[in-house]
Amino acid sequence: MSVPDPVNAARTDSELEWVNRFARLPEAFYDRPLPAPFPGAACLATSPDLCGRLGLDPAELAEDPWLGACTHGSELPGAEPLASVYAGHQFGVFVPQLGDGRAKLLGEVRTSQGETWELQVKGAGPTRFSRGADGRAVMRSSVREYLVSEAMAALGVPTTRAVALFGSSLRVYRERIEPGAIVLRAAPSFLRFGHFEYFHYNGYSERLQELIAYALAHDYPHLQDAPDPVAAMLEEVIARTAEMIADWQAVGFCHGVMNTDNMSLIGLTIDYGPFAFMDAFDPGYICNHTDQGGRYAFDQQPQIAQWNLIRLAETLVIYFADATREAAIERAKALLQDFQPQYRHAWLLRMRKKLGLQTPQGDDEALIQELLARMAAEGVDYTRFFRQLPDLEQAETRSQLESELEDVGAWQAWWSRYQARLALEGQAAGERKAAMNAVNPKYILRNHLAQAAIEQAEAGDPSEVLRLQQILARPFDEQPEFEAYADLPPAWASGIQLSCSS
Numbered sequence: 001m002s003v004p005d006p007v008n009a010a011r012t013d014s015e016l017e018w019v020n021r022f023a024r025l026p027e028a029f030y031d032r033p034l035p036a037p038f039p040g041a042a043c044l045a046t047s048p049d050l051c052g053r054l055g056l057d058p059a060e061l062a063e064d065p066w067l068g069a070c071t072h073g074s075e076l077p078g079a080e081p082l083a084s085v086y087a088g089h090q091f092g093v094f095v096p097q098l099g100d101g102r103a104k105l106l107g108e109v110r111t112s113q114g115e116t117w118e119l120q121v122k123g124a125g126p127t128r129f130s131r132g133a134d135g136r137a138v139m140r141s142s143v144r145e146y147l148v149s150e151a152m153a154a155l156g157v158p159t160t161r162a163v164a165l166f167g168s169s170l171r172v173y174r175e176r177i178e179p180g181a182i183v184l185r186a187a188p189s190f191l192r193f194g195h196f197e198y199f200h201y202n203g204y205s206e207r208l209q210e211l212i213a214y215a216l217a218h219d220y221p222h223l224q225d226a227p228d229p230v231a232a233m234l235e236e237v238i239a240r241t242a243e244m245i246a247d248w249q250a251v252g253f254c255h256g257v258m259n260t261d262n263m264s265l266i267g268l269t270i271d272y273g274p275f276a277f278m279d280a281f282d283p284g285y286i287c288n289h290t291d292q293g294g295r296y297a298f299d300q301q302p303q304i305a306q307w308n309l310i311r312l313a314e315t316l317v318i319y320f321a322d323a324t325r326e327a328a329i330e331r332a333k334a335l336l337q338d339f340q341p342q343y344r345h346a347w348l349l350r351m352r353k354k355l356g357l358q359t360p361q362g363d364d365e366a367l368i369q370e371l372l373a374r375m376a377a378e379g380v381d382y383t384r385f386f387r388q389l390p391d392l393e394q395a396e397t398r399s400q401l402e403s404e405l406e407d408v409g410a411w412q413a414w415w416s417r418y419q420a421r422l423a424l425e426g427q428a429a430g431e432r433k434a435a436m437n438a439v440n441p442k443y444i445l446r447n448h449l450a451q452a453a454i455e456q457a458e459a460g461d462p463s464e465v466l467r468l469q470q471i472l473a474r475p476f477d478e479q480p481e482f483e484a485y486a487d488l489p490p491a492w493a494s495g496i497q498l499s500c501s502s
């Protein structure tokens with residue numbers, strides 16, 4: 001298996017070093033899309049954190065060559081735009097060719113800190129893989145992806161990042177006519193399970209081997225010399241995915257479209273569409289209006305992740321180092337079976353912290369499950385409840401909560417168990433509260449908050465996007481001037497419908 005060398009290094013004004021590794025793969029991996037018009041392009045928002053990491057002055061994104069390169073495909077020294085091909089299981093059904101239908105990889109940059117980031121624009125026009133669609137993204141989905149990428153990063157959840165949001169006078173046809181937008185996003189790697197499925201199911205085994213070698217060289221270089229690098233890579237993808245899903249479940253995040261083409265090889269949350277942070281806790285919560293069967297309901301996410309990992313394993317197992325096919329399959333099965341225990345362990349670790357429990361005790365999981373059952377029965381707001389939990393030690397705050405509950409007796413029984421459990425901790429209440437506040441966010445991107453920012457952005461005003469970005473960059477901090485952003489959702493929020501249309 002040969003690994004392409006990083007060549008074609010070039011620098012732009014901001015001293016970014018372009019390495020463009022993916023572009024060195026054979027042409028079977030991608031298309032070189034044509035430029036497409038994006039009239040009246042304007043940079044509406046930039047991420048200070050990402051720009052800082054990339055060493056990119058945000059002002060540069062507002063003018064050429066960056067503005068033109070991100071929005072209508074004009075030249076940017078060093079960039080080599082391409083759209084990659086992939087496949088995927090969508091709602092359980094295999095689609096042999098998907099690919100970047102509306103995303104274009106500009107290339108990969110190496111920062112002065114030695115980090116490598118792939119830069120991708122989403123919504124910049126059609127590619128060979130658009131399947132008749134327009135290659136565009138609407139403002140509403142772009143604002144949501146832009147904001148949530150950075151919000152998830154601030155919450156400590158592995159995610160692709162957003163560098164900038166661009167608007168224009170372009171109009172896009174969905175259920176209604178909507179303004180088009182573009183997000184410049186970044187990730188160490190945008191490889192998806194679907195990339196492997198494309199070459200595997202279409203029988204392109206040589207190409208699949210090239211892709212595996214590429215992934216090992218660039219995304220898992222520490223495994224290249226392992227006795228069985230491909231099995232080791234699968235093992236690590238499983239471990240990273242388990243951690244990511246545990247983060248989602250702990251923070252109450254529902255992805256909405258966990259198709260295998262939306263699963264990252266390096267365990268990042270990717271392709272934000274009809275996602276949602278839960279308001280009232282409901283384990284069966286379905287955020288995607290299109291998902292009528294609830295395949296991607298909140299409580300299904302761990303097992304769907306495992307199902308998706310099995311699809312990835314099917315593409316990799318032939319390249320395990322085992323002497324026989326049977327032995328390789330047995331080993332893959334053993335690795336995959338480890339997903340659930342790894343996930344449960346990671347989830348329990350996070351949930352203990354949310355409850356202020358530092359030391360593990362045998363009954364912790366039962367205590368947590370009982371709380372979640374109570375929360376579901378009462379329809380308690382997931383984020384606000386955990387944020388408030390340390391304050392419930394004050395009788396006044398607790399009786400306020402109790403006045404809103406249906407089954408006060410069941411709650412009080414749980415509370416007594418919890419108090420007895422806390423007594424085993426030996427941590428002062430003040431210290432515990434600080435530790436709990438550092439893991440239980442006060443500010444999350446609720447749908448109604450995003451909605452307000454979207455409506456303004458659609459009218460050409462990004463100020464609410466910028467305000468939300470600022471608040472959500474510090475989700476665990478009290479920000480008294482923005483207290484209203486931590487309120488319960490208003491009644492109209494339950495009418496917001498999110499679908500795959502974006």
Ligand code: AMP
Nearest residue numbers: 098099100101102130133134135136271
């Ligand atoms: P998503 O649901 O955004 O992950 O997209 C699923 C697949 O459909 C991906 O291959 C996308 O590239 C493609 N796709 C979605 N919307 C469009 C669009 N408006 N134009 C072209 N391709 C699209």
Ligand code: MG
Nearest residue numbers: 261262270271
């Ligand atoms: Mg996708």
